[in-house]
Amino acid sequence: MTSHTPDFQAIFEQAPVNYVVVDNDYRIVAATDGYLAMAMRTRDALIGRNIFEAFPDNPNDPEAKGTQALKSGIEQARQTGKAEWLPGSVRYPIARPEEQGGGYEERWFRALNAPIFDTEGNVAYVIHGNEDVTDSVA
Numbered sequence: 261m262t263s264h265t266p267d268f269q270a271i272f273e274q275a276p277v278n279y280v281v282v283d284n285d286y287r288i289v290a291a292t293d294g295y296l297a298m299a300m301r302t303r304d305a306l307i308g309r310n311i312f313e314a315f316p317d318n319p320n321d322p323e324a325k326g327t328q329a330l331k332s333g334i335e336q337a338r339q340t341g342k343a344e345w346l347p348g349s350v351r352y353p354i355a356r357p358e359e360q361g362g363g364y365e366e367r368w369f370r371a372l373n374a375p376i377f378d379t380e381g382n383v384a385y386v387i388h389g390n391e392d393v394t395d396s397v398a
Contacts, residue, residue, distance in 0.1 A: 273303075279389045281376065282334065286310050289385065298392055300357055300365075311388075318353050318364045326352030333373040334386045341383065343374030349393050368397040 272279070272290060278298045281290040288306045296303060299315070306314055312331070317324035329350045336344060350371055353364040369390040376385040 277389060278391065279387055280306075280311070281385050281387050282311050283385055284338075284383070286312060286331075286334070288314065295390075298390075299354060300360060315352070315354065318355070321353065321364070324351075324353065326350060330371070330388070333371055334388065337373035337375045337386045338383045341375050341377075343372060346371045346373070349397050366394065367392060368394045 269290075273293055275292050276294055277292055278295040279290075279292045280288055280295050283289050288309055288311055291299075291303060291306055296306070299306070301314070312327050315327070315330075317327045329346060330352070333344070333346045349368045351366075351368055353366050356363055356365050370393050371391075372389040374387050374389075375383040376387055378384040
């Protein structure tokens with residue numbers, strides 16, 4: 261019988277969910293293929309970037325509060341050490357890449373933030389998951 265160590269990076273990246281992992285400086289360190297498709301980005305375009313720079317609020321929308329909700333959820337996961345869904349649905353328009361026409365695409369999400377601990381029990385990362393609920397809100 262052969263011993264096989266699972267390829268956890270491939271398992272994570274190909275999981276059929278929208279997950280992104282950020283470190284304590286809000287840098288994106290991992291993302292699932294589903295998240296990349298939802299975000300209209302490539303892995304190379306996101307890994308190492310600050311999540312709020314990669315996904316800014318629409319500067320032309322005075323009511324944009326997506327980054328505020330995301331940051332609050334990430335901080336709550338860090339402080340409580342527990343996974344929690346953000347209440348209700350969060351409006352977070354996504355910037356379309358220029359090659360896809362630019363501008364912002366209206367989106368609504370249900371979002372989950374969960375801490376990932378290091379070997380000493382400290383929060384090292386937060387995994388952010390979301391479900392696009394735009395069709396049920398719009």
